[in-house]
Amino acid sequence: MKTITFIGNGNMALSIAKGLKNSYKIEVVGRDRKKLESFEEKLGVHVKKSLLDNFNIEDKNILLCVKPANVEEVSKKLQGRAEVLYSVLAGTGIQKLKDHFNTSAVVRAMPNLAASVGKSMTTLTGDTTYKEEAQTLFNSIGSTRWLANEKEIDIATALAGSGPAYLALIAESLSDGAVKQGLKREDAMAIMRGLFDGFGELIQEIHPALLKDGVMSPGGTTAAGYAALEKGNVRNACIEAIEEAYKKAVKL
Template sequence: MQTITFIGNGNMAKSIAQGLKGKYNIEVVGRNMERLDAFEAALGKKVEKFPLDDFDITDKTILLCVKPGNLESVAKQLKGKAKLLLSVLAGVPVEKLKKKIKSKAVVRAMPNLAASAGASMTTLTGDAEHREEAEVLMRSAGSVLWLESEKEIDIATALAGSGPAYLALIAEALADGAVNQGLKREDAMLVMRGLFAGFGKLIQEMHPALLKDSVMSPGGTTAAGYSTLEKGRVRASCMEAVEKAYKKAVDLSS
């Protein structure tokens, strides 16, 4: 079984590792051994744990899961040359990664937290000769899409990478709305989760506009609620959220 080396042990690393643990051996590298122990406990599987100081990456397949601002300090503590470096650092371009960390190939990957359930939407770009290897690896955590440019993956980061936070806000707000009208909190949460579970399946089959039109009958309850969302600029705010997140990714690349 192939070994995947995680450098970093935060939420994203844990989510991806949950998706990969059945198909790969996992080793994790970090500064704090207590946090590495917590990583192992959260994963529910034995992993090899190593301190970051002078860690040798020679011929390893690396998943770099540190914060973009920590790239410089982490890179200085690595030695050797990796076989493949997959980076989940938002906005950090391939050329910068190659300058900081020695590797035969570099691929940028942008998964999301649904990786922990094997349901991430992961976008990839980078050294095309390693496209298949990167796709096979990340497909263990969900769906994958190879993009042809780093601009595209920065845009996709703003959509799929950040998207769970946007949808969580909407989910919480809808449940709060039901509670505000008198539904018990626990019932509102169950209804909301059922809504999202069903919607997730429907959106795979239908265009959003057609899905909306199939629910919204003239003068009905959905139309009344929908008009309120439009008055509140929910559509425009979602588009602006993607724009702001994309611009932040571009800022991180400089």
Template sequence: MKTITFIGNGNMALSIAKGLKDNYYIEVVGRNQQKLDAFEKDLDVKIDKNLLNDFDITDKIIILCVKPANVEEVGKQLKGTASVLYSVLAGTTLQKLQTNLNAKSYVRAMPNLAASVGASMTTLTGDAAYKDEAIELFNSIGSTRWLASEKEIDIATALAGSGPAYLALIAEALADGAVKQGLKRDDALAIMRGLFDGFGKLIQDVHPALLKDGVMSPGGTTAAGYSALEDGNVRSACISALEKAYKRATEL
């Protein structure tokens, strides 16, 4: 099996590593030995652990998972030239990566936290020579989509990268609404989870508008609830959320 080297040991690195650990050897580089040990424990598999200072990345397959603001500092502490560098840093351009880290090729990737359960929606762009390898790598943690430009991956970051937070808000709100009407909390949560599980399968093959029309009968319960969502400008708020998240990605 190939070795994948993670630079950074935060939540995103752990989520991706959980998805990759059955198909790749995992090496992790960080600043703190205790945090590296905790990473290994959470991953529940033996890994190679290394401290950041003067770590040699020569000919390694790197997944960069540090904070965007730390790119310059981290780059100064690495030596050698990686075979390929995959960056999961939101809003961090290929040019900035090339300026601060040495690699033969660069690819930007935007997975989400569902990587930990093998269900990430990961978008990719960068060196087209690594398109097939990038798709194979990130298919290990879910679905992938190669995009034509960095602008598109910044938009995709707002949709798929940040999307779990938006859906979590909607999920919580729906459960709260059921509790308000008298449903027990544990029942409301169980039903909401079943709803999302089934919807996730349906949306793969059916356009959202057709799903909505299929549920909404004239004068029925769905029509009444849907009207309330429109009154609350939910559609407009979702569109604005994507716009603001995209703009923020370009500012990082």
């Protein structure tokens, strides 16, 4: 079983590790021994734990999960030359990673928190020599899409990487709407979860516009609710959310 070495032990690293733990051996590197032990406990399997200072990355498959602002600091604490560096850092370009880390290849990846349940939509770009291996690795936590360049992955970061937060807002708002009209909170949440579960399957095969048209009968309840969403400028707000998140990814 191949070993993946995580540098960083935050929420994203844990989410990805949960998806990989049955297919790969997990090694995790961090600054604090207690946090590394907590990572192992939450993951539920034994992992090899190492402190960051003077850690040797020679010939390792590295999965970089630190904060973008800490790239330079973290890189100075490492020794050796990695076989490949997979980075999940938003807005951190391949050239910057090559400038700071000693590695034979770099692949940028943008998974999302659904990695922990094996449902991440992960976008990838970088050294095409590792395209197949990168897809195999990240297919272990969901599905993947290889993109042509870094501009595209920064846009994808705004969509797939940040998207769970946007959908969470929609889910919460729809539930609140049902509660406002008199539905019990517990019932509203259960119905909302069922809605998202079914919709997730439908959207794989049917274009969103066709899904909408299939539900919206003339003069019906859906048409009335949809008109309220358009009045609230929800469509444009979603478009602008992607634009602003993309701009932020570029600035990071």
